[in-house]
Amino acid sequence: xxxxxxxxxLARERVTDLYGRHVGEPADALPTPALVVDAExxxxxxxAMNAALAGQTARLRxxxxxxxxxxxxxxxxxxxxxxxxxxxxxxxxxxxxxxVSDVLIANQVVPADKVxxxxxxxxxxxxxxxxxxxxxxxxLSAAATRAGTEIGVLVEVDVGMGRCGARSGPEALRLxxxxxxxxxxxxxxxxxxxxxCMLVPDRDKRIRMATRAMDTxxxxxxLMRDQGLPxxxxxxxxxxxxxxxxxxPAVTELQAGSYVFMDAMxxxxxxxxxxxxxxxxxxxxxxGHTVILDAGxxxxxxxxxxxPMLGHDYTARYFAEEHAMFDTDERFGxxxxxxxxxxxxxxxxxxxxxxxxYAVRGGQxxxxxxxxxxxxxxxxxxxxLLPG
Amino acid sequence: xxxxxxxxxLARERVTDLYGRHVGEPADALPTPALVVDAExxxxxxxAMNAALAGQTARLRxxxxxxxxxxxxxxxxxxxxxxxxxxxxxxxxxxxxxxVSDVLIANQVVPADKVxxxxxxxxxxxxxxxxxxxxxxxxLSAAATRAGTEIGVLVEVDVGMGRCGARSGPEALRLxxxxxxxxxxxxxxxxxxxxxCMLVPDRDKRIRMATRAMDTxxxxxxLMRDQGLPxxxxxxxxxxxxxxxxxxPAVTELQAGSYVFMDAMxxxxxxxxxxxxxxxxxxxxxxGHTVILDAGxxxxxxxxxxxPMLGHDYTARYFAEEHAMFDTDERFGxxxxxxxxxxxxxxxxxxxxxxxxYAVRGGQxxxxxxxxxxxxxxxxxxxxLLPG
Numbered sequence: 130x131x132x133x134x135x136x137x138x139l140a141r142e143r144v145t146d147l148y149g150r151h152v153g154e155p156a157d158a159l160p161t162p163a164l165v166v167d168a169e170x171x172x173x174x175x176x177a178m179n180a181a182l183a184g185q186t187a188r189l190r191x192x193x194x195x196x197x198x199x200x201x202x203x204x205x206x207x208x209x210x211x212x213x214x215x216x217x218x219x220x221x222x223x224x225x226x227x228x229v230s231d232v233l234i235a236n237q238v239v240p241a242d243k244v245x246x247x248x249x250x251x252x253x254x255x256x257x258x259x260x261x262x263x264x265x266x267x268x269l270s271a272a273a274t275r276a277g278t279e280i281g282v283l284v285e286v287d288v289g290m291g292r293c294g295a296r297s298g299p300e301a302l303r304l305x306x307x308x309x310x311x312x313x314x315x316x317x318x319x320x321x322x323x324x325x326c327m328l329v330p331d332r333d334k335r336i337r338m339a340t341r342a343m344d345t346x347x348x349x350x351x352l353m354r355d356q357g358l359p360x361x362x363x364x365x366x367x368x369x370x371x372x373x374x375x376x377x378p379a380v381t382e383l384q385a386g387s388y389v390f391m392d393a394m395x396x397x398x399x400x401x402x403x404x405x406x407x408x409x410x411x412x413x414x415x416x417g418h419t420v421i422l423d424a425g426x427x428x429x430x431x432x433x434x435x436x437p438m439l440g441h442d443y444t445a446r447y448f449a450e451e452h453a454m455f456d457t458d459e460r461f462g463x464x465x466x467x468x469x470x471x472x473x474x475x476x477x478x479x480x481x482x483x484x485x486x487y488a489v490r491g492g493q494x495x496x497x498x499x500x501x502x503x504x505x506x507x508x509x510x511x512x513x514l515l516p517g
Numbered sequence: 518x519x520x521x522x523x524x525x526x527l528a529r530e531r532v533t534d535l536y537g538r539h540v541g542e543p544a545d546a547l548p549t550p551a552l553v554v555d556a557e558x559x560x561x562x563x564x565a566m567n568a569a570l571a572g573q574t575a576r577l578r579x580x581x582x583x584x585x586x587x588x589x590x591x592x593x594x595x596x597x598x599x600x601x602x603x604x605x606x607x608x609x610x611x612x613x614x615x616x617v618s619d620v621l622i623a624n625q626v627v628p629a630d631k632v633x634x635x636x637x638x639x640x641x642x643x644x645x646x647x648x649x650x651x652x653x654x655x656x657l658s659a660a661a662t663r664a665g666t667e668i669g670v671l672v673e674v675d676v677g678m679g680r681c682g683a684r685s686g687p688e689a690l691r692l693x694x695x696x697x698x699x700x701x702x703x704x705x706x707x708x709x710x711x712x713x714c715m716l717v718p719d720r721d722k723r724i725r726m727a728t729r730a731m732d733t734x735x736x737x738x739x740l741m742r743d744q745g746l747p748x749x750x751x752x753x754x755x756x757x758x759x760x761x762x763x764x765x766p767a768v769t770e771l772q773a774g775s776y777v778f779m780d781a782m783x784x785x786x787x788x789x790x791x792x793x794x795x796x797x798x799x800x801x802x803x804x805g806h807t808v809i810l811d812a813g814x815x816x817x818x819x820x821x822x823x824x825p826m827l828g829h830d831y832t833a834r835y836f837a838e839e840h841a842m843f844d845t846d847e848r849f850g851x852x853x854x855x856x857x858x859x860x861x862x863x864x865x866x867x868x869x870x871x872x873x874x875y876a877v878r879g880g881q882x883x884x885x886x887x888x889x890x891x892x893x894x895x896x897x898x899x900x901x902l903l904p905g
Contacts, residue, residue, distance in 0.1 A: 136535065139531070139534075139535075143527070143531065146527075146897065147524065147527075147895075147896065147897030147900065148894075148897075150899075150900050160630050160631070160895050160899055161628075162893050164893070194838065194839075216838065216839045217839065236801075236839065237801045237802055239799055239800075239801040239802075239811070239853060239854055240549075240799050240854040241854070242548050243548070261802060262802065262853060264853065264854075265853070291807075292802075292809060292837070292840060292842060293801070293802045293809060293840075296804065324837075411627055411628050412627075413624075413625045413627040413681070414625060414627075414649060414650065414680075414681050416684065419679075421680060421681060423627070424893075426818075426820060426866050427865075427866065427869050427891070427893060428893035430814075432814060449680070449712075450582065450604065450865055450866065450869075451582075451604045451605065451624065452680060452681075454680060465627060465650060465652065465653070466627055466628040466629070466652075477815075477838055478814050478815065478838065481815050481870065482869065482870075482891065482893045483891070483893045483894060484891060484893070484894040484896070485894060503815070503870065503871070503872060505550050505552070505812075505815060505816035505870045505871045505872070506536075506871060506872040506873060507535075507548050508535065508872070509534065509535030509536075511538075511548055512535065512538050
């Protein structure tokens with residue numbers, strides 16, 4: 130491959146070739162199942178998040194694992210975000226290739242192939258990664274030194290989720306000192322993800338838990354500063370805590386992502402944003418009030434919350450791979466061949482099932498946006514960044 | 518697009534360009550998460566299914582929604598299958614473009630865009646579809662007549678699942694009579710899917726239920742024959758009933774698919790086949806006996822059965838999007854950077870998350886096979902089959 134950006138260029142070209150014919154068509158005429166973005170609602174969500182963070186210490190660094198769309202990420206940045214957070218080095222490469230200049234891999238980068246790809250990518254973009262392991266810091270330092278690049282580092286602190294992250298302030302401090310001394314790395318601060326708070330339904334309890342979690346992270350950051358380390362960033366949070374973590378005085382970056390689309394899960398947790406993402410489906414069979422749609426586990430994520438119909442309070446009886454079955458009632462007018470919209474239960478795993486997002490304005494398809502890369506593949510960036 | 522086969526050609530070219538570098542590499546060196554097929558175990562599974570059906574009325578028509586791989590479908594046909602079953606017109610087009618000559622869409626084809634695509638596709642392949650609705654039969658007949666093609670028809674009979682299908686023998690007979698009289702269509706028989714039996718853990722109960730279900734389907738077929746209709750096919754079944762439905766004297770086609778890969782769900786239900794599909798992952802963090810892998814809901818389907826580690830009896834504590842967390846014990850030797858293999862809980866929703874299957878023989882990557890198309894997109898076949 131002649132250029133490290135090539136996989137993104139090819140992905141866009143492929144989506145334009147295969148799905149571009151739908152631009153200008155009415156959204157309701159799209160072949161189903163189709164992932165449809167109301168671009169007007171999306172724009173309002175971007176503005177609403179900016180308004181929510183006005184006057185706060187925290188700036189927005191949206192996590193783009195939600196939409197896996199460089200096109201939407203560039204809109205988020207145009208609307209004021211400082212950069213993006215991503216889940217993998219391949220997602221980072223896609224964002225960088227599309228023109229995002231500041232990318233945080235909010236995750237451990239392991240093993241060697243990904244470490245080497247990150248070091249190569251750092252030549253083209255301001256790249257930061259999360260670390261929680263001394264050997265991983267050594268590997269990142271060695272790779273960046275070999276590549277002649279610099280990788281920013283946030284020490285991840287476990288604030289109660291029990292997944293990744295240093296288990297104590299002193300452990301985080303030791304990792305920070307190591308990263309600060311390591312050639313090829315630049316210590317920037319702390320990452321902490323209060324994932325265990327996101328799904329707490331009781332709002333007061335969520336406030337208490339998330340505040341305590343970010344206090345823990347802030348204490349680890351203070352410990353680093355007390356030792357004279359150049360640690361200024363505290364990055365964390367999500368849409369479920371956007372008005373808690375986003376208002377914490379020590380937090381400098383909010384990693385919210387789901388606010389762009391919303392989904393049934395987040396709709397149960399927070400207000401202030403609109404549903405901009407739906408899955409357009411077709412009724413393929415109807416037996417009395419039992420309705421079968423042509424969307425299932427291969428086109429709608431069923432994690433956390435069963436995807437509801439937009440504008441109805443019916444709950445699905447089940448989702449098979451290519452079918453959803455709803456029990457409706459006499460109010461339901463759609464028959465075989467008619468269109469029905471589903472709200473995603475959880476947007477990140479819904480988007481990941483699709484090749485393309487259809488951006489709709491005024492009822493017409495305005496653009497087609499690639500979903501790229503999928504979580505389960507490097508999308509060619511391994512080859513593009515590390516040829517030979 | 519100059520040729521209706523073009524989307525498949527492009528998909529193969531893209532996968533070769535982006536993932537072909539891994540051919541010849543040791544499988545254990547693949548970037549993770551990676552979907553790995555043990556080609557030797559796959560071949561043994563193909564032979565085992567042939568042996569299981571020897572002397573039976575039923576011939577194998579594997580459902581390829583499981584692997585979404587034309588490459589594997591061609592191997593299944595070379596090993597004796599009469600053709601393939603698929604879930605959608607787009608999957609049918611991919612199989613036909615790759616050279617499969619006999620394709621059953623084991624599903625209702627709705628609405629007009631898919632009906633028209635099916636009619637166009639029938640010019641290039643022996644195509645059969647399932648029907649359960651008089652208006653759908655009219656639409657298929659009109660489209661095939663316009664396209665100057667012929668579409669085979671199986672009347673779907675509901676045998677207890679309560680999803681699609683005619684609800685009674687007389688209703689099925691009426692649909693069969695309509696299809697037989699409709700220009701552009703050719704009545705072939707009955708489809709019945711005893712999906713409600715597949716997951717019944719008690720084997721004796723499963724045998725009773727599946728046998729009763731296929732008796733119901735056979736009665737509907739007999740009703741058609743009694744009226745002089747040319748109905749000779751009875752198509753149904755799956756891997757969970759391969760040695761029940763596959764031995765039913767009236768069944769002519771067995772739609773088993775999961776036997777090629779097996780998965781944890783089917784491993785609990787049937788014997789006779791090996792696990793040939795695993796998801797290769799990397800340990801990204803370890804805290805005592807708690808191990809975090811770089812595979813989650815975006816790379817492993819978590820439907821029905823939680824994906825276990827190959828060769829271990831540990832159960833995952835949870836699957837996040839990009840992480841799986843296992844509680845292991847002192848027997849577990851893998852550390853950060855080491856590889857661990859997961860067995861898919863349910864293969865069809867696992868494969869659907871990936872771009873590519875790595876076929877491995879003797880520990881080395883022998884070929885890369887595209888997963889194409891994904892359930893949630895037409896993959897360009899709408900444009901290729903219906904230009905302009």
